[in-house]
Amino acid sequence: MKRxxxxxxxxxxIALAFTAVVFGTALVIAxxxxxxxxxxxxxTSQDYTGQLISQVQTSIDSYITHMENIxxxxxxxxxxxxxxxxxxxxxPAEEANYRARxxxxxxxxxxxxxxxxLILIAGTNGRVIIHDAEIVLNPAVVIPDQNWYTAALANPxxxxxxxSHVQNIVEGEYRWVITLSRTIDDPVTGETYGVMLVDLNFxxxxxxxxxxxxxxxxxxxxxxxxxxxxxxxxxELIYSNxxxxxxxxxxxxSPGSFIVTDEKGERLYTIRASxxxxxxxxxxxxxxxxxxxxxxxxxxxxxxxxxxxVVAIVVSFLISHRISRPILRLRTSMQxxxxxxxxxxxxxxxxxxxxxxxxxxNIMIAQIRELVRRNAQEQELxxxxxxxxxxxxxxxxxxxxxxxxxxxxxxxxxxxxxxxTVSALAKLLRLSISRGDELIAIRxxxxxIRNYLTxxxxxxxxxxxxxxxxxxxxxxxxxxxxxxxxxxxxxxxHGIKNKDxxxxxxxxxxxxxxxxxxxxxxDGAGMSPERLEQVREELAGNNLRSTVDNPAVxxxxxxxxxxxxxxxxxxxxxxxxxxxxxxxxxxxxxxxSGTVVEVHLxxxxxxxxxxxxx
Numbered sequence: 001m002k003r004x005x006x007x008x009x010x011x012x013x014i015a016l017a018f019t020a021v022v023f024g025t026a027l028v029i030a031x032x033x034x035x036x037x038x039x040x041x042x043x044t045s046q047d048y049t050g051q052l053i054s055q056v057q058t059s060i061d062s063y064i065t066h067m068e069n070i071x072x073x074x075x076x077x078x079x080x081x082x083x084x085x086x087x088x089x090x091x092p093a094e095e096a097n098y099r100a101r102x103x104x105x106x107x108x109x110x111x112x113x114x115x116x117x118l119i120l121i122a123g124t125n126g127r128v129i130i131h132d133a134e135i136v137l138n139p140a141v142v143i144p145d146q147n148w149y150t151a152a153l154a155n156p157x158x159x160x161x162x163x164s165h166v167q168n169i170v171e172g173e174y175r176w177v178i179t180l181s182r183t184i185d186d187p188v189t190g191e192t193y194g195v196m197l198v199d200l201n202f203x204x205x206x207x208x209x210x211x212x213x214x215x216x217x218x219x220x221x222x223x224x225x226x227x228x229x230x231x232x233x234x235x236e237l238i239y240s241n242x243x244x245x246x247x248x249x250x251x252x253x254s255p256g257s258f259i260v261t262d263e264k265g266e267r268l269y270t271i272r273a274s275x276x277x278x279x280x281x282x283x284x285x286x287x288x289x290x291x292x293x294x295x296x297x298x299x300x301x302x303x304x305x306x307x308x309x310v311v312a313i314v315v316s317f318l319i320s321h322r323i324s325r326p327i328l329r330l331r332t333s334m335q336x337x338x339x340x341x342x343x344x345x346x347x348x349x350x351x352x353x354x355x356x357x358x359x360x361x362n363i364m365i366a367q368i369r370e371l372v373r374r375n376a377q378e379q380e381l382x383x384x385x386x387x388x389x390x391x392x393x394x395x396x397x398x399x400x401x402x403x404x405x406x407x408x409x410x411x412x413x414x415x416x417x418x419x420x421t422v423s424a425l426a427k428l429l430r431l432s433i434s435r436g437d438e439l440i441a442i443r444x445x446x447x448x449i450r451n452y453l454t455x456x457x458x459x460x461x462x463x464x465x466x467x468x469x470x471x472x473x474x475x476x477x478x479x480x481x482x483x484x485x486x487x488x489x490x491x492x493x494h495g496i497k498n499k500d501x502x503x504x505x506x507x508x509x510x511x512x513x514x515x516x517x518x519x520x521x522x523d524g525a526g527m528s529p530e531r532l533e534q535v536r537e538e539l540a541g542n543n544l545r546s547t548v549d550n551p552a553v554x555x556x557x558x559x560x561x562x563x564x565x566x567x568x569x570x571x572x573x574x575x576x577x578x579x580x581x582x583x584x585x586x587x588x589x590x591x592x593s594g595t596v597v598e599v600h601l602x603x604x605x606x607x608x609x610x611x612x613x614x
Contacts, residue, residue: 014316017316018312018313018315018316019309019312019313019316021312022308022309022312022313023309023312025308026305026306026308026309029301029305045268045285046257046268046270046285049214049218049268049270049283049285050270050272050283052212052214052220052283053220053270053271053272053281053282053283054272055212056208056209056212056220056281057272057274057279057281059208060205060208060222060274060277060279060281061274061276061277063204063208064159064161064180064276064277065276067159067180067198067200068159068180068182070109070113070198071159071180071182071196071198073109074105074106074109074119074121074184074196075182075183075184075185075196076187077102077105079098079101079102079105080102080105080121080184081184081186081187081193082098083098083099083102083123083127083129084121084123084124084125084127084184084193084194085123085125085184085186085191085193085194086125099129099133102121102129103129103130103131103132103133106119106121106129106130106131107131107132109131110131110132115200115201115203115204116198116199116200116201117167117175117177117199117200117201118130118131118135118167118169118170118177118197118198118199119131119196119197119198119199120169120196120197121184121194121195121196121197122143122144122149122194122195122196122197123184123193123194124192124193124194125193125194127194128143135170136170136171136172137169137170137171138168138169138170138171139171141168141169143169146169147162148160148162148179148181148195148197149181149195149197151181152181152182152183152195152196153183153192153195156183156185156190156192157182157183157185157190158182159180159181159182160180160181160182161178161179161180161277162178162179162180162181162224163178163223163224163226163228163229163230164176164177164178164202164205164229164230164231164235165177165178165179167179167199169197175199175201175202176201176202177199177200177201177202178199178200178202178204178205178230179197179198179199179200180197180198180200181195181196181197181198182195182196183195183196184196202231205222205230205231206231209222209231209233212283214283214284214285215285215286215289216289217286217288217289218283218284218285218286218289219233219283219284220233220281220282220283220284221233221245221281221282221284222279222280222281222282223247223250223251223279223280223282224277224278224279224280225251225278225279225280227247227248227251229247230279232245246260246269249269250269250271250280250282251280253271255271255272255273255280256270256271257269257270257271258271259287265286265287265288266286266287266288267284267285267286267287268284268285268286268287269282269283269284270282270283270284270285333345333346333361334361337365343369344365345362345365346358346361346362399429402421402425402428402452402455405421405455405456405458405459406418406421406422406425408459409421409458409459414458417458420454420458421454421455421458421459424451424452424454424455425451425455427447427448427451428448428451428452428455438480438481438578439478439479439480439481439578439604440478440479440480440481441475441476441477441478441479441606442470442474442475442476442477442478442479442509442516442518443475443476444481445479445481445482445483445484446468446470446475446484446507446509448481448482448484448485449468449484449485449488449507450468452485452488452489453466453468453488453505456492460492460496460497462502463496463499463502463503464492464496464502464503464504464505465502465503465504465505466504466505466506466507467504467505467506467507468506468507468508469506469507469508469509470507470508470509470510470518471509471510471511473511474509474510474511474516474518475509476605476606477516477601477603477604477605477606478604478605478606479516479518479601479604480574480575480578483571483574483575483599484507484518484520484599485567486567486568486570486571487520487568487571487585487597487599488505488507488520489567490567490568490597491505491520491522491524491595491597492505492522494524494525495522495523495524495525495526495594495595496522496523496524497524498524498525499524499525503522503523503524504522504523505520505521505522506519506520506521506522507519507520507521508521511603514603515583515600515601515602515603516599516600516601516602516603517598517599517600517601518598518599518601519596519597519598519599520596520597520599521594521595521596521597522594522595523593523594524594524595525591525592525594526589526590526591526592526593526594526595527587527589527591527595528591529591531589532587532588532589535587536587538569539569539572539584539585539587568585571585571599572584572585575599575600575601579601579602579604582600583600583601583602584599584600585597585598585599585600586598586600
């Protein structure tokens, strides 16, 4: 009889295969890593330096662009155009009036930017204005002969940016600045009326560049298209010829990199050119520091390889230990679980590895069943918690405004109105802070909003009026509590408050198309078509979690660039949480004519009440 060959265990096969593959891969990496490390380090350093340089250039270009926008605003200013471009002789009063207005305008710009040291406008008609009337110009300086003046005239309509230099145009001051100049042109004819100068403190460039670190010895410097230094950490030493820099190679070479070897050692120069300014930003890395990085990388290779081999051996034995021949039966049971059947168990009684695995599988299925049950309960609790969070976001909102009204009337010694307001507030809070049922009768909600409007009527007096007309068939139906107050508050504060004439808020309720429709109508400022469309899109795509987790969404509805008030959006969310996506808020508005907000609710009768026909 032929002797049956003992099968090789899967555990041994997998362990040997993993060990051989990982060990072979690790050996190849170890053999070749040293050869390619130096090139990899140099390339990585070059790429990293290039990214840092690009960040600096992007920051500088954005800054220059922002300054250009400021000059564009100045050159389009009507006062500047009339004064600099005017040819008629002005009276002393007119001259003083123009200069005062333009100086105030330039001074306002200067105060908003502490990086601007000087703003000057020199007209071809001989008129000169500075942002600060107390600044005295250097009488020895002829403005039309200045480089910034001629550079702007050579390229009308565009900004000219100088390299860093000492500005001597102001008497008694010698500041390191970067000058941005441009022509003042007629926006229609294009005729040049003069030149505007903006001096930027050199510290701005210094701050942007000093954020970047290229090792302990590496550095960045910037040159313009003519080879003049815009920034260098040892700029004064270079100007004093105590140090030199390879500026010629930086200018003649294309953006990229080159290596220099001199008395300072081997250095890698990485160059990037700005399309906006023409400046070239150069990063200098020392090879000695890159070598230290190379050694570090080699160590990482060795230790990483050793760790990978050890982990591979351990993992291979762990995985192979869990595998055996009855795997097919286990797989069949797992496929049933994949179909969503959790009411199964694996009947494997062997006492080997797969038997233990089957036992664990059965425990896992039982735990999954329990988790599914618990998850359903947690989701229900979570929904209720989110509803409470939405309501609690609304409650303080109207309370603060009401207390403010009481304080205002008390200070005005309107004691009878204070009594009326406090009484209305007590009735109002009785509903809003109640911890009872979340659904209340519309009658109670209408009484709640009547108290709120009574308080606001006392506060605004003749500036606000209101009327409430609700069908009797609607009053006994159910609604989530405190849903009308945020809508009415929004109508008052953003529709009527800033209106010159008296405003009116109308609240009506009826049953339309088998649903309850409560309308809040104001004759306030209204919304533009663009803003109305934005509001509708925000409501259509609203997200409960973004509202709960982001209470900063609390701006006015009527402002064209602001998002929906948190109270208004929470009303919409609460209605949809209770009744579904087909219900909620609907907005209609016309600029200067007012806004209509419709609250759409299902017909929900009070407990114990028979369903009436709708």
